[in-house]
Structure formats: C-alpha cells, structure tokens
Amino acid sequence: MMNPTSRVHPPVDTRPLAMRRRGRAYLQVAVLGISLFMLLPIYLISLAALSTRESLNRFPLSLLPTDVSFETLAAFLGSTGIVGAFGNSIIVGVGTLALSALFGIPAGYALARFAFAGKEPYQLFLLFTRALPIVVLSVPLAHLFLVAGIYDTTTGVILLHAALALPTTILISASVFLSVPRDVEEAARIFGCSPAGAFLKVVMPMALPGLAAASIFTFVMSWNEVLGASILTLDHRTLPAQVLTSLSDSPLAYRFAGGFALVVPSIIFIAFMRRFLTNMWGSTIR
Amino acid sequence: MADISISHLVKTYPGGTERATDDVSLTIEDGQFTVLLGPSGCGKTTLLRMVAGLELPDSGSIAIGGRDVTYLPPNKRNISMVFQSYAVFPHRKVRYNIGFGLLMAKVPKEEIDRKVRWAADLLQLEPYLDRLPAQLSGGQRQRVAVARAIVMDADVLLMDEPLSNLDALLRMNFRSELKGIVQDLGTTTLYVTHDQSEALSLGDQVAVMRKGRIAQLGDPLEVYDAPADQFVGGFIGAPPMNFIQASVSGDGGSLLVGGQKLLAPSMLSTSGGSDVMLGIRAENVAVDIQRSSGALPATVRVVEPMGSSVLLTVDLDGQAVKVQAPPTFRTEPDDTIWLSFSPNTMRFYDNETAMALEAK
Numbered sequence: 176m177m178n179p180t181s182r183v184h185p186p187v188d189t190r191p192l193a194m195r196r197r198g199r200a201y202l203q204v205a206v207l208g209i210s211l212f213m214l215l216p217i218y219l220i221s222l223a224a225l226s227t228r229e230s231l232n233r234f235p236l237s238l239l240p241t242d243v244s245f246e247t248l249a250a251f252l253g254s255t256g257i258v259g260a261f262g263n264s265i266i267v268g269v270g271t272l273a274l275s276a277l278f279g280i281p282a283g284y285a286l287a288r289f290a291f292a293g294k295e296p297y298q299l300f301l302l303f304t305r306a307l308p309i310v311v312l313s314v315p316l317a318h319l320f321l322v323a324g325i326y327d328t329t330t331g332v333i334l335l336h337a338a339l340a341l342p343t344t345i346l347i348s349a350s351v352f353l354s355v356p357r358d359v360e361e362a363a364r365i366f367g368c369s370p371a372g373a374f375l376k377v378v379m380p381m382a383l384p385g386l387a388a389a390s391i392f393t394f395v396m397s398w399n400e401v402l403g404a405s406i407l408t409l410d411h412r413t414l415p416a417q418v419l420t421s422l423s424d425s426p427l428a429y430r431f432a433g434g435f436a437l438v439v440p441s442i443i444f445i446a447f448m449r450r451f452l453t454n455m456w457g458s459t460i461r
Numbered sequence: 462m463a464d465i466s467i468s469h470l471v472k473t474y475p476g477g478t479e480r481a482t483d484d485v486s487l488t489i490e491d492g493q494f495t496v497l498l499g500p501s502g503c504g505k506t507t508l509l510r511m512v513a514g515l516e517l518p519d520s521g522s523i524a525i526g527g528r529d530v531t532y533l534p535p536n537k538r539n540i541s542m543v544f545q546s547y548a549v550f551p552h553r554k555v556r557y558n559i560g561f562g563l564l565m566a567k568v569p570k571e572e573i574d575r576k577v578r579w580a581a582d583l584l585q586l587e588p589y590l591d592r593l594p595a596q597l598s599g600g601q602r603q604r605v606a607v608a609r610a611i612v613m614d615a616d617v618l619l620m621d622e623p624l625s626n627l628d629a630l631l632r633m634n635f636r637s638e639l640k641g642i643v644q645d646l647g648t649t650t651l652y653v654t655h656d657q658s659e660a661l662s663l664g665d666q667v668a669v670m671r672k673g674r675i676a677q678l679g680d681p682l683e684v685y686d687a688p689a690d691q692f693v694g695g696f697i698g699a700p701p702m703n704f705i706q707a708s709v710s711g712d713g714g715s716l717l718v719g720g721q722k723l724l725a726p727s728m729l730s731t732s733g734g735s736d737v738m739l740g741i742r743a744e745n746v747a748v749d750i751q752r753s754s755g756a757l758p759a760t761v762r763v764v765e766p767m768g769s770s771v772l773l774t775v776d777l778d779g780q781a782v783k784v785q786a787p788p789t790f791r792t793e794p795d796d797t798i799w800l801s802f803s804p805n806t807m808r809f810y811d812n813e814t815a816m817a818l819e820a821k
Contacts, residue, residue: 290475358548361515364535365542366609367565380552 217438224248224435228428251432260417261436263329264398267413268444270333271397272390275340280386282341283348284374288357301342309339313406320407327409335403340393347392351385352378387448395441463526463616463649465489465512470521472507481507483673484521489666491526494643494650496664498657500696504673505653506621512651513619514538525616536565541615545622547606549594555581556590559608566613580608583642600631607639611646618643620652624659636662657697661685669693687808691815694740694808700772700783703746704810707739719778721757726804728818737818738810743772743785745806749799750792756799761792775800 223231227244230237251257285291286298316335320326325334355378363373398415405416412420418433425433467487473480482504489495497505510516512523514535522531530538541562549558557564559580560573568576581587584604594602603623610618623639624632640663643650654660660667661681668678669692677689688694694702707718709725713733716725729737749756759775759782766772766788773784775798784800792798809818 356546356548358544358546359550361513361535362542362544362548362609363550363561364515365513365540366562366613367536369534369536372565377550377552381550 217442220431220434220438223428223431224251226428228426231428231431247428247432248435251429251436254429256412256417257414257436260412260414263332263408263411264414265440266329267332267336267404268394268397270329271336271340272393274333274337275344275393276386276390278337279341279344279389280348282345283350284352284378286345286349287352298346301345304338304342309400309403310406313403316403317406326407327411329411331407332404332411332413335407336397336400339400339403340396343392343396344389347389348382348386351382351389354385355381391445391448394444398437398441398444463528464491464493465617465649465651466524467508467512468522468524470508470511470518470523472504472511472516472518474507480504480673482511482518485673485675486521487668487675487678489649489651492647492649494640494652494663494665496652496654496660496667497670498654498660498667498697499670499676501655503670505655505670508670509619509621509651509653512617513540513542539616540619541610541613541617542619543603543606543610543621543623545625547594547599547602547626549602549605549609551594554591554593555586555597555605558594558605559586559590559612561609562613576612577608580612583611584608600627600635603627603635607642611642611648615648618646618648618650620650622654623652625654625656632659639663658699661697669696671696686806687817688740689817691738691740691810694810698742700743700785702740702742702808703782705739705741705777705780705782706736708736709733719757719759719780721755723755723757723802724804726807726809729809732809732818736812738812738815739802740808740810741802741806743783744770745803746782746784747801747803748773748784748786748790749801750796752799753801756801758797759800761794761796761798764792764794773798 222238222240224247225240225243225245227242227246230242286294313335316331317326320331325331359381360373360378363377364370368376401413401415401419404413405419408416415437418437422430422433465488467485467489470482470485471480472482485504485508487495487508497508499505507516511518512525514530514533514537517532522529524530525538525540549555550561553561556577560577563573563576577590578587581590584607586601586604586608589597589601589605594605597605603626607623610620624636627635636659652663654663660669661684664681666678667681667684669676669684671692677684677693679689684693685697688697688702691704694704705718707716709716709729709732710722711734713730714725716723716729716737716739718739752758757777759777761773761775762781763774764771765774768788770788771786771790771792773786773792775782775784777800782800786792810816811818
C-alpha cells in the first residue's frame with residue numbers, strides 16, 4: 176500500500192475560504208446598517224432634546240453634542256399635565272402588564288398543555304380582537320365606559336390595553352410553555368408537587384425568559400398606544416396622548432423633548448427585561 | 462417498600478382505536494426488579510405511566526403495598542421515577558435537584574443534606590453538587606436523575622428507559638452500576654426498556670409485551686431459553702432465535718428439516734403428520750466442516766467475525782439460519798458446512814398460532 180504522505184497533494188484552493196470571509200464582512204456591514212437605522216433617530220432626538228432652544232435654530236445644525244443643556248427638557252417636564260401624564264402612562268403600562276399576565280399566562284398554559292374542544296377556533300378567535308381598528312372599538316367603548324363610570328380613568332385605559340395585548344400575550348406564552356418539557360413537570364408531580372406547585376416551582380421559572388419577552392411586547396404596546404387612550408380619557412391622559420394633543424400648538428423644542436421623554440422609559444424597560452431574555456442558566460436550557 | 466398488583470388494566474388513548482394496554486395483569490413482589498420489555502408502541506410505557514399516576518386507566522386497578530392507587534394523583538403514591546429524558550430541573554443546581562423530593566415532603570434540612578450527600582457519594586456526583594445541569598454531560602445528568610429518585614425511600618421505583626439516551630459504552634457501565642444500587646436498596650422496581658440485553662441483565666422477572674398484552678412473563682433465562690411464542694423468541698437475543706420450517710412424520714417419530722431426517726423428540730408424537738416451526742438459538746447450533754451423522758448440510762452466505770465468536774449466516778435448504786461458531790472456526794462464503802442441533806435446545810412452535818408447543 177502507498178504511504179499517504181508520499182502522494183502528490185493538489186494545491187490548496189483558498190477561494191471558498193475567501194468567499195466565506197467576504198460573506199462575514201457583508202454580514203457585519205448589514206448589522207452596522209440596521210443598527211444605525213435604529214440608533215440614528217434615537218440619537219438625533221436625544222441631541223435635540225438636550226440642546227438649547229437657540230442652538231436648535233442655528234444653521235447648519237451641529238450633529239455633535241456641543242452645548243448640552245437640560246433647559247428644554249426641564250421646560251417640557253414643567254409644563255402642565257406632563258408629570259401627571261407620565262404617571263398615568265406608567266400606571267397604565269404596569270396595570271396592562273399585570274392584567275394581561277393574570278389572564279394571558281394561564282390561557283397560554285392551557286393552550287400549550289391541554290387538548291380541549293374548540294382549541295383551534297379559539298386561537299383564531301383570539302386574533303379577531305386585533306382585526307378591528309382601535310377607532311372602531313374606541314367609540315362604543317367610550318360609551319360603555321361612560322355608562323359604567325370608568326370613562327376618563329386609568330382603569331378604563333388599562334382595560335382597553337389589556338384587551339389589545341391579550342392575544343399576543345396568550346399566543347407567546349403558549350409557545351413558551353410548549354418549550355418547557357412535559358417530563359420536567361411530570362417529574363415535579365412524581366416528587367411530591369401538586370399541579371399548582373409543579374407550575375410555580377418548575378414550569379414558571381423555566382418559562383420566565385419567554386414571558387419576559389411577552390411582557391416587553393405588552394408594555395411597549397401600552398406605552399405607545401395613543402388613539403384609544405386619547406378617545407377614552409380627557410383629564411387623565413397617558414403621556415403619548417397628552418403630547419399628541421398639545422403637539423400642533425407647541426414649539427419645536429417641546430416636540431423633541433416630548434419625543435425623548437416617550438422613548439427613554441421604553442428603552443429602560445427593554446434594557447431591564449433583556450436580562451431575562453439572554454440565557455439564564457449558562458448555555459442552553461436542556 | 463411494597464408489592465405492586467396490577468389487575469385487568471385497560472387503557473385506550475383518546476382518539477385511538479387500539480387499546481394501549483389490553484387487560485394487563487401483573488404482580489410484582491416486594492423488592493423484585495421487574496422489566497417491561499417490548500418494541501415501541503407495545504404499551505410498556507403506558508403501563509408504567511399508569512403505575513406512576515401520569516395516565517389514568519379506563520378500567521382495572523393498581524394497588525401498591527395493598528393500597529389501591531388506581532386514580533390517586535402521582536404525588537400521593539409514594540413513588541419515585543427516573544425519566545428517559547432525565548427531566549432534571551434545569552434552573553436549579555444539582556444539590557437542589559437531588560433533594561427536591563425530600564424538600565417537597567418537608568423533610569428537615571439536615572436530613573436532606575445528609576441524604577443528598579449519601580446519594581451524591583453513591584453516584585460520584587460530589588464535585589458537581591453546586592453546578593447547574595446545563596454544565597453536566599448527559600451521563601452525569603442521568604446520574605442526577607437517579608440520585609433524585611433513590612433519596613426518596615419510595616415504595617416503588619419506576620424507570621422509563623433510563624439508559625437509552627446514553628452512548629453504548631456508558632450504557633454498559635451504568636447498567637451494572639444501576640443494578641448494584643437497586644440491589645442494595647432493595648426497592649420494588651418497575652423498569653421499562655426496548656433493549657433485550659438490558660432486560661435480561663437487570664430483571665428478576667421480565668415481562669415481554671406486544672400490542673398491549675404481556676406475551677410472556679418469567680425470569681430472564683426462562684424467557685430466553687423457552688420463548689412462549691415466536692414473537693418473544695424473535696425479539697429476545699442477539700441474534701434472535703432461528704425459526705426453521707419442519708414437518709413431523711406421520712408416526713410422529715421423525716422430523717424432516719432441510720431435507721434431512723432427525724429423530725423427533727417425544728413431545729411431538731401427538732403432532733404426527735403436521736408442519737411445525739423449529740426454534741433454535743444461534744449458539745445452540747453446532748457446526749463442523751466434516752459430515753457427521755444427523756448433521757444437516759448448509760451453504761455459508763455471510764461470515765461476520767465478532768471477536769469472541771464468528772456469526773455465520775447460512776442457507777439451510779432455502780432458509781436463512783444464524784449460527785454462532787467458535788472464533789477459531791474458519792470458513793468462506795459458498796462453503797458447505799454441517800449443522801447439528803442438540804435435542805434439548807430445540808423449541809417447537811405451532812405453524813398457525815406461533816405459540817410454543819408444550820410437552821404433554
């Protein structure tokens with residue numbers, strides 16, 4: 176038999192390697208581009224919100240934070256109703272989160288674990304709430320809330336937002352619970368847990384990252400929703416509704432400050448919840 | 462510790478038409494290690510899950526230690542279980558995993574600590590007690606699952622194919638280790654597997670299942686040596702039992718196999734003139750390159766050296782037969798060799814029912 180090393184090797188073809196490197200470079204460029212697309216507006220609005228009124232009118236506009244000032248922002252926060260609206264937005268966001276979790280998580284669990292009559296139609300039916308435009312929903316709701324005495328309250332807005340958020344909460348948490356192996360839950364039952372105990376001690380902790388993702392979705396949806404909130408309230412507006420109503424008759428600086436104030440809390444919330452999204456237990460779940 | 466008594470258990474899964482377990486009755490004595498063996502879909506796992514309380518039967522009953530548990534939830538049965546997928550809790554450290562059952566049973570903390578250390582010592586897990594399961598290998602995770610099961614002092618230990626996710630070498634090693642541990646504990650054990658070598662090596666008794674029924678129940682050697690029907694003979698043993706078409710002469714005195722006449726055992730005297738199936742294990746066929754009296758000529762088709770033996774596939778009058786020859790046996794494909802069957806290792810099966818013909 177021939178010694179393999181004594182054979183003549185064909186020259187190494189480096190073209191596939193070069194192609195691979197080029198592919199990686201393109202990927203980096205794409206990542207950079209998408210990041211810029213997301214970050215640039217945030218940067219610009221932060222820049223404008225943190226500039227003085229005069230520097231905003233200067234031409235050409237400086238793209239670097241040359242003279243940072245909190246003057247505009249302070250003026251914005253000091254204007255009537257803003258601090259109250261800010262509080263309302265947080266109350267509504269957290270309330271929506273709590274309410275949709277209270278109903279959405281058990282519903283998602285049921286969808287993931289049990290076979291029941293009408294399961295498929297139910298899933299489809301869930302999405303119908305989102306099929307109707309908010310404008311169409313809001314007017315009858317406003318009437319209903321007036322009758323029920325919860326018009327112009329944060330409770331009313333929470334109810335609307337929770338209804339809007341529930342379909343996604345249910346469907347996301349159902350897929351999250353599907354990813355928790357049934358065996359693990361059964362093991363908890365064998366080793367002495369009641370059904371509720373197994374859910375709380377084993378299933379919930381394992382589902383937490385996914386549920387955190389669902390909660391980001393819900394909170395940001397509630398934080399951003401403006402149409403329903405402005406129809407259902409007069410004096411107890413959420414921040415976006417408040418900013419929107421006073422937008423047309425306010426100076427440019429005020430608008431930037433308002434935009435900035437709207438963006439920051441969602442970013443903080445996402446940054447906080449992101450912790451639960453990245454793998455909690457070392458490498459992979461299994 | 463307790464005995465398990467399963468009586469007339471019937472279960473049909475919703476939407477299914479066939480019974481997953483079809484009127485199964487089985488008794489497991491206190492401290493006995495029973496293996497449920499069968500191909501996938503034979504109902505062995507369903508039976509185990511009903512004993513665990515993870516599935517409920519349609520009818521029939523299960524008693525553990527004289528107490529009816531048929532419809533009791535799993536946490537009220539005082540059982541313990543090892544899952545095929547390990548089913549360790551990924552969000553908790555190994556220490557918590559092992560002590561989980563005791564913690565749920567509100568055992569004092571010192572006692573839990575002591576037992577966790579004992580189990581970790583037994584299964585060589587001490588260095589890993591403060592790790593998360595994701596940081597362990599598959600074999601170590603299965604050890605955690607076993608440790609979690611044995612700290613429980615349960616009446617019954619259930620195991621659902623605990624070794625099937627391990628690689629071959631690890632499986633062999635852990636198998637003997639597991640047998641030793643369970644022997645020392647003396648817990649009544651019900652073990653499910655589709656691996657016949659596992660069943661033979663572990664069980665005090667083996668229940669071979671097929672289509673929701675127990676085809677044969679007996680100690681491992683009995684099941685191996687005298688399969689109750691052709692299915693059991695074909696399922697157990699590597700290679701499986703050979704089945705060779707044969708016919709009994711009219712007077713019941715001789716047996717025609719592969720064109721040769723053999724002396725028929727006396728048990729066939731009543732089957733005169735009928736066709737039977739001759740069952741014989743590969744290792745019970747003696748081979749010779751020279752003709753001897755009563756030997757059957759066969760043509761070698763395939764030669765597979767196995768190290769400790771040579772496995773031959775030979776053609777005996779048109780029927781393929783597996784033969785285990787000594788490692789020194791030299792032969793080539795297309796050679797003619799001579800087979801002889803020792804009379805007391807031959808089993809006979811009814812041609813139609815595939816059931817063993819009993820000596821009358």
